[in-house]
Amino acid sequence: MNDEKKKALQALKTCKGQIEGIIKMIEEDRYCIDISNQIIASQGLLKRANKLILRQHMTHCVKAAIRREYDQEEKINEVMDILDKLIDK
DSSP, rough: OOOOHHHHHHHHHEEEEEEEEHHHHHTTOOHHHHHHHHHHHHHHHHHHHHHHHHIIIIIIIHHHHHTSSSSSSHHHHHHHHHHHHTTTT
């Protein structure tokens, strides 16, 4: 596992803990703004993890496809599809 994936995994594990905490906050009927702030923090971790995974894909998978001259169009289309999803939000 490379560095980007390790960092993404750590961000996701942290996010998992935050989400468990958010669920507990809701069950305890905590203040809505505090809950919302925790949700925003979790979204930030998910975005960070996604950015790391996409960076890993570009620097390893896409780079390998270009070097070996195979599946270049497929790899580019995969990235474009993800960018479309991110931009459309």
